[in-house]
Amino acid sequence: DQQVKxxxxxxxxxxxxxxxxxxxxxxxxxDYFLWYKKYPAEGPTFLISxxxxxxxxxxxxxxxxxxxxxxxxxxxxxxxxxxxxAVYFCAASVGTGGGADGLTFGKGTHLxxxx
Amino acid sequence: ETGVTQSPTHLIKTRGQQVTLRCSSxxxxxxxxxxxxxxxxxxxxIFQYYREEENGRGNFPPRFSGLQFPNYSxxxxxxxxxxxxxxxxxxxxxxxxxxxxxxxxxxxxxLVL
Numbered sequence: 445d446q447q448v449k450x451x452x453x454x455x456x457x458x459x460x461x462x463x464x465x466x467x468x469x470x471x472x473x474x475d476y477f478l479w480y481k482k483y484p485a486e487g488p489t490f491l492i493s494x495x496x497x498x499x500x501x502x503x504x505x506x507x508x509x510x511x512x513x514x515x516x517x518x519x520x521x522x523x524x525x526x527x528x529x530a531v532y533f534c535a536a537s538v539g540t541g542g543g544a545d546g547l548t549f550g551k552g553t554h555l556x557x558x559x
Numbered sequence: 560e561t562g563v564t565q566s567p568t569h570l571i572k573t574r575g576q577q578v579t580l581r582c583s584s585x586x587x588x589x590x591x592x593x594x595x596x597x598x599x600x601x602x603x604x605i606f607q608y609y610r611e612e613e614n615g616r617g618n619f620p621p622r623f624s625g626l627q628f629p630n631y632s633x634x635x636x637x638x639x640x641x642x643x644x645x646x647x648x649x650x651x652x653x654x655x656x657x658x659x660x661x662x663x664x665x666x667x668x669x670l671v672l
Contacts, residue, residue, distance in 0.1 A: 486666075488663045
Protein backbone atom coordinates (compact mmCIF):
# COMPACT_ATOMS: atom_id res chain seq x y z
CA ASP A 445 0.00 0.00 0.00
CA GLN A 446 1.67 3.19 -1.22
CA GLN A 447 1.19 5.97 1.30
CA VAL A 448 2.87 8.62 -0.88
CA LYS A 449 2.03 8.69 -4.58
CA UNK A 450 3.56 10.57 -7.46
CA UNK A 451 1.36 9.65 -10.37
CA UNK A 452 3.44 11.23 -13.13
CA UNK A 453 6.58 9.19 -13.82
CA UNK A 454 7.86 11.95 -16.09
CA UNK A 455 7.18 15.56 -17.02
CA UNK A 456 8.60 17.64 -19.86
CA UNK A 457 8.61 21.45 -19.56
CA UNK A 458 10.07 24.16 -21.73
CA UNK A 459 12.92 26.24 -20.28
CA UNK A 460 11.61 29.42 -18.66
CA UNK A 461 8.12 28.03 -18.05
CA UNK A 462 6.63 26.81 -14.78
CA UNK A 463 7.12 23.18 -13.70
CA UNK A 464 4.45 21.72 -11.43
CA UNK A 465 5.09 18.40 -9.74
CA UNK A 466 2.30 16.73 -7.83
CA UNK A 467 2.15 14.37 -4.86
CA UNK A 468 -0.72 12.72 -3.00
CA UNK A 469 -0.66 10.98 0.37
CA UNK A 470 -3.05 8.72 2.23
CA UNK A 471 -1.75 8.67 5.83
CA UNK A 472 -3.49 11.36 7.90
CA UNK A 473 -0.73 11.13 10.52
CA UNK A 474 1.82 12.71 8.15
CA ASP A 475 2.48 16.26 9.28
CA TYR A 476 5.72 17.15 7.53
CA PHE A 477 6.46 17.02 3.83
CA LEU A 478 9.68 17.37 1.86
CA TRP A 479 10.88 17.48 -1.71
CA TYR A 480 14.22 15.99 -2.72
CA LYS A 481 15.95 16.24 -6.09
CA LYS A 482 18.17 13.47 -7.41
CA TYR A 483 20.69 13.47 -10.22
CA PRO A 484 22.02 10.14 -11.58
CA ALA A 485 24.85 8.66 -9.49
CA GLU A 486 24.16 11.09 -6.62
CA GLY A 487 22.11 10.88 -3.46
CA PRO A 488 18.86 12.85 -3.03
CA THR A 489 19.41 16.53 -2.29
CA PHE A 490 17.00 18.31 0.04
CA LEU A 491 15.08 21.09 -1.74
CA ILE A 492 12.26 22.41 0.37
CA SER A 493 9.87 21.31 3.11
CA UNK A 494 6.53 22.29 4.60
CA UNK A 495 4.84 21.66 7.90
CA UNK A 496 1.16 20.78 8.05
CA UNK A 497 0.47 24.02 9.92
CA UNK A 498 1.26 25.95 6.73
CA UNK A 499 -0.22 25.82 3.26
CA UNK A 500 2.68 27.40 1.38
CA UNK A 501 6.44 27.66 1.67
CA UNK A 502 8.68 29.52 -0.72
CA UNK A 503 12.44 29.41 -1.32
CA UNK A 504 13.69 31.29 -4.35
CA UNK A 505 12.35 29.65 -7.50
CA UNK A 506 10.77 26.81 -5.52
CA UNK A 507 7.36 26.93 -3.86
CA UNK A 508 5.56 24.05 -2.18
CA UNK A 509 1.79 24.15 -1.68
CA UNK A 510 -0.05 21.88 0.75
CA UNK A 511 -3.78 21.10 0.62
CA UNK A 512 -4.45 19.04 3.75
CA UNK A 513 -8.12 18.41 3.06
CA UNK A 514 -7.23 16.90 -0.33
CA UNK A 515 -4.05 15.25 1.03
CA UNK A 516 -2.19 16.80 -1.86
CA UNK A 517 0.97 18.79 -2.25
CA UNK A 518 2.69 20.31 -5.24
CA UNK A 519 6.10 21.75 -6.04
CA UNK A 520 6.26 24.74 -8.36
CA UNK A 521 9.52 25.70 -10.05
CA UNK A 522 9.54 29.02 -11.83
CA UNK A 523 11.24 29.77 -14.09
CA UNK A 524 12.44 26.28 -15.01
CA UNK A 525 16.11 25.98 -15.90
CA UNK A 526 18.09 23.20 -17.66
CA UNK A 527 19.83 22.31 -14.38
CA UNK A 528 16.43 21.46 -12.90
CA UNK A 529 16.32 18.30 -15.04
CA ALA A 530 16.40 15.52 -12.44
CA VAL A 531 14.18 13.06 -10.58
CA TYR A 532 12.08 14.73 -7.89
CA PHE A 533 10.93 12.76 -4.86
CA CYS A 534 8.10 13.74 -2.57
CA ALA A 535 8.53 12.49 1.00
CA ALA A 536 6.36 12.60 4.10
CA SER A 537 6.87 11.97 7.79
CA VAL A 538 5.30 12.06 11.19
CA GLY A 539 7.31 14.81 12.83
CA THR A 540 9.94 17.01 11.26
CA GLY A 541 12.68 14.58 10.36
CA GLY A 542 10.80 11.33 10.25
CA GLY A 543 11.92 10.31 13.70
CA ALA A 544 11.88 6.61 14.38
CA ASP A 545 9.60 5.90 11.40
CA GLY A 546 11.85 7.51 8.81
CA LEU A 547 10.70 9.26 5.67
CA THR A 548 8.12 7.72 3.34
CA PHE A 549 8.91 8.46 -0.30
CA GLY A 550 6.95 8.46 -3.53
CA LYS A 551 8.36 6.77 -6.64
CA GLY A 552 9.59 10.03 -8.11
CA THR A 553 8.88 12.18 -11.16
CA HIS A 554 11.53 12.63 -13.83
CA LEU A 555 11.49 16.30 -14.82
CA UNK A 556 12.98 17.12 -18.21
CA UNK A 557 13.54 20.77 -19.09
CA UNK A 558 13.54 21.30 -22.86
CA UNK A 559 15.66 24.16 -24.28
CA GLU B 560 31.52 21.27 6.59
CA THR B 561 31.87 17.67 5.32
CA GLY B 562 28.78 16.06 3.81
CA VAL B 563 27.60 12.47 4.13
CA THR B 564 29.99 9.97 2.57
CA GLN B 565 29.45 6.28 1.80
CA SER B 566 31.71 3.39 0.84
CA PRO B 567 32.10 1.50 -1.35
CA THR B 568 30.40 3.17 -4.33
CA HIS B 569 29.69 -0.14 -6.08
CA LEU B 570 29.71 -3.76 -4.97
CA ILE B 571 28.98 -7.12 -6.57
CA LYS B 572 28.11 -10.13 -4.39
CA THR B 573 26.62 -13.55 -4.95
CA ARG B 574 23.46 -14.92 -3.40
CA GLY B 575 23.97 -16.17 0.16
CA GLN B 576 26.95 -13.94 0.89
CA GLN B 577 27.13 -11.20 3.49
CA VAL B 578 27.88 -7.51 2.87
CA THR B 579 28.85 -4.49 4.98
CA LEU B 580 28.22 -0.95 3.79
CA ARG B 581 29.66 2.11 5.51
CA CYS B 582 28.51 5.67 6.10
CA SER B 583 30.11 8.76 7.64
CA SER B 584 27.64 11.34 8.91
CA UNK B 585 27.67 15.01 8.14
CA UNK B 586 29.67 16.93 10.72
CA UNK B 587 27.67 17.49 13.92
CA UNK B 588 24.91 15.01 13.05
CA UNK B 589 24.17 12.27 15.62
CA UNK B 590 21.43 10.37 13.79
CA UNK B 591 21.85 8.04 10.81
CA UNK B 592 19.09 6.48 8.74
CA UNK B 593 19.47 3.84 6.04
CA UNK B 594 17.26 3.46 2.98
CA UNK B 595 17.01 0.94 0.15
CA UNK B 596 16.13 2.23 -3.31
CA UNK B 597 15.20 -0.45 -5.81
CA UNK B 598 15.16 0.38 -9.52
CA UNK B 599 12.20 2.60 -10.43
CA UNK B 600 11.14 3.03 -6.79
CA UNK B 601 11.55 5.66 -4.13
CA UNK B 602 13.87 5.09 -1.16
CA UNK B 603 12.42 2.77 1.47
CA UNK B 604 13.29 3.21 5.16
CA ILE B 605 15.34 0.34 6.66
CA PHE B 606 16.24 1.64 10.12
CA GLN B 607 17.60 4.57 12.09
CA TYR B 608 20.36 4.82 14.69
CA TYR B 609 20.54 7.54 17.30
CA ARG B 610 23.45 7.71 19.76
CA GLU B 611 24.51 4.14 18.92
CA GLU B 612 21.06 2.58 19.49
CA GLU B 613 18.53 1.44 16.91
CA ASN B 614 15.80 4.04 17.17
CA GLY B 615 13.29 2.77 14.63
CA ARG B 616 12.90 0.19 11.91
CA GLY B 617 10.96 -0.20 8.68
CA ASN B 618 9.57 -3.39 7.17
CA PHE B 619 12.86 -5.23 6.65
CA PRO B 620 13.82 -8.70 7.94
CA PRO B 621 16.36 -9.22 10.76
CA ARG B 622 19.09 -10.18 8.28
CA PHE B 623 19.37 -6.41 7.76
CA SER B 624 21.27 -5.10 10.79
CA GLY B 625 23.32 -2.08 11.65
CA LEU B 626 25.74 -0.39 13.96
CA GLN B 627 26.49 3.18 14.90
CA PHE B 628 29.85 4.11 16.37
CA PRO B 629 30.78 6.78 18.96
CA ASN B 630 31.86 9.11 16.14
CA TYR B 631 28.33 8.65 14.68
CA SER B 632 29.54 6.79 11.60
CA UNK B 633 27.45 3.75 10.76
CA UNK B 634 27.41 0.34 9.09
CA UNK B 635 24.65 -1.57 7.37
CA UNK B 636 25.08 -5.34 7.34
CA UNK B 637 23.03 -7.68 5.18
CA UNK B 638 23.31 -11.44 5.69
CA UNK B 639 22.23 -14.25 3.37
CA UNK B 640 21.96 -11.97 0.36
CA UNK B 641 19.06 -12.50 -2.02
CA UNK B 642 18.72 -11.37 -5.64
CA UNK B 643 16.06 -8.83 -4.59
CA UNK B 644 18.60 -7.11 -2.34
CA UNK B 645 20.13 -5.61 -5.49
CA UNK B 646 19.52 -1.88 -5.03
CA UNK B 647 21.01 1.50 -4.20
CA UNK B 648 21.59 1.79 -0.46
CA UNK B 649 21.39 5.33 0.85
CA UNK B 650 22.54 6.68 4.17
CA UNK B 651 21.14 9.93 5.56
CA UNK B 652 22.27 11.88 8.60
CA UNK B 653 20.41 14.40 10.70
CA UNK B 654 20.43 16.15 14.02
CA UNK B 655 18.66 15.08 17.16
CA UNK B 656 16.83 11.83 16.95
CA UNK B 657 15.75 12.35 13.35
CA UNK B 658 13.69 15.40 14.21
CA UNK B 659 15.57 17.52 11.74
CA UNK B 660 15.99 17.37 7.97
CA UNK B 661 17.82 14.30 6.66
CA UNK B 662 20.78 14.81 4.34
CA UNK B 663 21.73 11.95 2.04
CA UNK B 664 25.00 10.48 0.88
CA UNK B 665 25.65 9.38 -2.73
CA UNK B 666 24.74 5.76 -2.02
CA UNK B 667 26.26 2.33 -2.56
CA UNK B 668 25.06 0.36 -5.59
CA UNK B 669 24.82 -3.35 -4.65
CA LEU B 670 24.35 -6.04 -7.27
CA VAL B 671 23.57 -9.58 -6.11
CA LEU B 672 24.16 -12.32 -8.68
